[in-house]
Amino acid sequence: MTADTAVVIPAKNEGERIAATVETALALPGVDLVVVVDDGSTDRTGKYAREAGAKVVRHSRNRGKAAAMETGAESVRLFDGDVPRHLLFLDADLGHTAAAAAALIEPVRQGRADMTVAVFSTLVKLGGHGIVVRLARDGIKRATGFEAVQPLNGQRCLTRAAFEAARPLAYGFGVETGLTIDLLRKGFRVSEVEVEMSHRATGSDLRSQLHRAGQLRDVALALALREPFVRDTLGVRR
Secondary structure, X not given: OOOOEEEEEEEOOOOOOHHHHXXXXXXXXXEEEEEEEEEOOOOOHHHXXXXXXXXXXXXXXXXXXXXXXXXXXXXXXXXXXXXXXXXXXXXXXXXXXXXXHHHHHHHHHOOOOOEEEEEEOOOOXXXXXXXXXXXXXXXXXXXXXXXXXXXXXXXXXXXXXXXXXXXXXXXXXXXXXXXXXXXXXXXXXXXXXXXXXXXXXXXXXXXXXXXXXXXXXXXXHHHHOOOHHHHHHHOOXX
């Protein structure tokens, strides 16, 4: 198969799982490049990713998921030839379940979708109460009419044209919500695909709760900036 897809993996302190994720991603059909963006890790994430075969770009400090995605996409551009690669974004902790991402690439490769979004068929029990998910789902439906099953899922494949159309990306953990709204509003085709993937569950300790609070803040900001009244008031262009 002709190589036409690059994988971008934002990662922070994922030394335990990054190697398995990279090795599995490199084995996906049509993938010839995996870029890991080491987003300010304090462990050996970058070292293990490089040893597993990834190209590694490092942020000296943590800049957040959206910034890591943009850095990764720009790094892929340096390797692109006349035809830009499709971009497959994966979480760093998928391990060997990243093999299921092949199902996300095919609709994009075949021209049936501009962006695919994973729907995990096996759900892990999370420590939260689904508040952020409901906020994102309701906001996307209100803005576009699209009913997303897993609106915050970060496993996404999209064409380079779709990615560029969505820039600048929404800040931090609001990136998935912003991507979906912006592309649908601009007429791009978004499709959800059920896959057998899993990643580490978020717990219920203080660190996990702070993580969810950050998600809630970023998703709320992404939605607010996509409301006409807020955009006009702040002079934000999209």
